[in-house]
Amino acid sequence: MVEAFDKKISNPGKFKNEVAKNDPYFKALITKNEKIPTDVYDSSNQGSNIVAAEIADTIKDVNSKGRKCVLCLTVGSAPAEVYTGLIRMHLQENLSFKDVIVFGVMEFFPINANAIQSFSRNINEKFIRHIDLPKEQLFLLNGEQSQEGIHRYCQEIEEKITSFGGIDYQLLGIGSTGHIGFNEPGSALNSLTRLVSLDDTTRTSLGSFFRGKDNVPAKAMTLGIKTILSAKKIRLLAWGEAKSSVIASAVENKFSEELPASFLQQHKDARIVLDMAAGAELTRIKTPWLIDAVEWNDRLIRKAVVWLCQKLEKPILKLTDRDYSDNGMGDLITEKGGSYSINIKVFNDLQHTITGWPGGKPNSDDSKRPERREPFPKRVIIFSPHPDDDVISMGGTMLRLVDHGHDVHVAYQVSGNIAVSDSDALRYLEFVRDLQIQMGCSAESIAKIDHLKEKTDNFIKNKRNDATDLYEIRKIKSLIRVGEARDACRYANVKSANVHFLNLPFYETGEVEKNPIGKTDIKIISDLIEKIKPHQIYAAGDLSDPHGTHRVCLDAIFEAIDELKHESWMKDCWVWLYRGAWHEWDIHQVEMAVPISPDELMRKRTAIFKHQSQKDGAMFLGSDNREFWQRAEERNRGTAKIYDQLGMAEYEAIEAFVRYEFL
Structure with a gap:
């Protein structure tokens, strides 16, 4: 289901000669701008399974020649499904790693190997501990080396790789700067394993994993470009629209030190593996008519x-x-x-995509409108991954739906507690204590709050960057976000009984790294849909990181809809997807455009301001320093400007939606 939607958004057409797509001439033609062989799959899962099978085949082939297979592996979200596939093959198909050597491609410096951000811990938890790899055959970069010994240590890594006959299979991801490993822009083609300084953009993008950019180590160890290119096979994985621009540059532009991934153009067996969203900026997908005849x-x-x-x-x-x-x-x-x-x-x-009636206009001809006029009013569920995505991404439409008299429900899928600062948690705890004293509450009750405050205060004072918040602190932070969301809904005139906090279990790890969605998550969503029987569902249609919270929340909704789609009442339900604070639908994709007046835009801003913990330097702003309300307004005004430039009426702002057709 998700794969089909990715394909609908990213690849709206095909070549006339696609019936001959296995013909070498045709393949050469459509990829003529690509300087690195690139495979684009319908989904990250499909691409990951192909890579996992290739790694398994490489292991078997090398082992059959009487030597150990040397893998050099990356970490993060890019290879996660590859490792899942390899673990499955180990458990179900007797794939053995006893004759495998594993090297790590990078590590922060300095960092404790047990820190939750450590690449060593990440790959051990996600992969190594689930297979039969002997400990003595694992060589992950050690972020606890002394500064004085780091140069010699890096030399020893190079010597170890050489002693095992070189790397047979190199698995890579790509950073927003185009880095591979931690070879940042400016890295030389002949660079070896070494200590490097992290680019400011990289540190900013990693800030969410370290609870703020200032906590991200300034340095890291990485295998060098020359070391990586010495591998016999190289596969670079990239998923999601956020990687599409840097991928297109690396694949189609001339190789350059300013874009380290482009050095893969120099390798005889390097390949890029993408999903549709990550490949969206490639010429054959973005502008296929410039390559060959299309249908x-x-x-x-x-x-x-x-x-x-x-x-x-x-x-x-x-x-x-x-x-x-x-x-x-x-x-x-x-x-x-x-x-x-x-x-x-x-x-x-x-x-005809433009409508001021997102819930449908009653008593009117709806043949040229994006939404049906009947039934009116409609029952509506707005799914919001975090407790502010609703107003940030579709606040104007949400206000319009309520103003038009629709029965609007808002369902917050996760608590968003990790995005609340420690200082906010302490401030609210002190408020509760002071209120109890002012209200003359019992000494016992005040003592409980004093104990909790002391416990919280001590934990925060001694808190390491890699520490998981205490359960009590997570609850306080969750309640802060609940209160803000209720206030925003109250401002939008959403009935209090229509505000739902789902607290999906996959999110509640207390860490930035979350669990995969499970049956419980899907059931919580399907139960709500079945209870309300909506005529409209709105959901965040972000296709970026397949393991990011927005995408996981979307997958859970899709799974719930898939379970319910055969119910008779679901035939009257339309699903509209909005975008979050980082991306907007391209104009050619938009199927419903809701104009927002200047007054409504100010109302939307006020609703966003109700989420006070996410203002004034929120924890997870990413590489964009604008606050969420600024991003939303500039994005909405930008969409309106494009419509204006195309010759449509001039509006102050527009919120855009794409319909997900599940039947």
């Missing part, structure tokens, strides 16, 4: 026309036959009968 469908025509408008800075209705012909779209003119008819159709299609 023009409505979705691909819209994508191509919007691209042409933005390239030429022209509105749709001003495009000419010459514009199409000069920009690789002459066959579209020939096939569809000239620019005039194409322009009119695409203009009308986009215009």
Whole structure:
């Protein structure tokens, strides 16, 4: 289900010659801009399974020649499903790792091997402890080396790799700066294993794992570019739209020290493995008509026309036959009968996405509207991964739905407690204590709060960056976010009985690293849907990290819908997907665009402000220093501006949605 949706969003068309896609000439043609062989799969799971099978085959092949297979492995979300697949093969298919050597590609410095952010701990917990690899054959980089001995230690790693005959299979991820391992921009082609300084962008992106950028180590150890390129096989994995731009640059541009991943162009057996979202910026997916003849469908025509408008800075209705012909779209003119008819159709299609009635407009012709007029009012569930994603991402639409009289429910999927600062937790605890004293509560009750405050205070004062919060602290932080979410819903006039806190169990680890979704998570969601029997469901359609909270929450909703889709009342339910604070739907993807007036935009901002713990330097802003309300407004205004530039009416802001069709 998720795979099909990824494909719908990322790949709206196909080549006319795709029936011959196994033909070497055709494959060479469509990948002519790609300087590294690249495989794009429908999902991260599909790509990971292919890589896991390849690793298993490599192990067996090398072992059959009488020597140990040398793997060099990365960590993080990119290889997670690969390791799951290898563990399954070990347990169910007798894949043995007794004759395997494992090296790690990178590690923070300095860091304790047991720290939750340590790559050593990560790969041990996610992979090594589940297989039969002998301890003496595991060589992970040691972040506890002394500063004085680090140079010699790195030399010894190089010597060990050489002594085992070199790396047979190198598994990599890619960072936002294009780093592989921790070879940041500027790393030389001949660099070896060494201590490096982390790029500021990298440290910012890692801030969420260390509870703030300031806690991220400034240095790290990494295998060098030359060391990595010495491997016999290299596979780089990337999942999600957040990696699409850097992947396209590494694959299609000239190799450069400023983009270390591009050095894989120099390797004879390197391959990039992507899901559809990560491959979205590759020429064969983004603008396939520039490569070869394509099968023009409505979705691909819209994508191509919007691209042409933005390239030429022209509105749709001003495009000419010459514009199409000069920009690789002459066959579209020939096939569809000239620019005039194409322009009119695409203009009308986009215009019909715009509606001020996201719940449907009663007593009106709905044949050209994105939503049905009946039933009215509708029962609506807005699923919000964290307790502020609803108002950040679709606050204007949420206010409009309530104003129009729909029965709006808001369901917060996780507590979001790790995003609350320790100082906020202490402040609220002190408030409770002071309130008890002012209200004349019993000495016993006040003593309990005093004990909890002392325990909390002591823990926070001595808290390590890798520590998991005490259960009591997590509860306090959860309640802070509950209170803020209730306040925002109250401001939006959502009934208090319609505000649901699901607290999905997968999230409640107390750490940045979460568990996979399970049957309990899915049942909680399906029970709520079955209870309300909604006519509309709104959900966060973020396709970034497949193991990130937003994507996991979306997968849980999709799984619940899949279980319920055969119920008769589900045939009347439409599912609309919004985007979070980091990305927006491309205009050609949008199926419902809700204009937001200046007054409504201010109301939306006020609703976001109710989430006070996420203002003024929230913990997980990422590499974008703008506050969430600023991102939301600039994104909504940007969408409206694009509609305006394409020739539509000029609006203050627009919130965009894509429909998920599950039947």
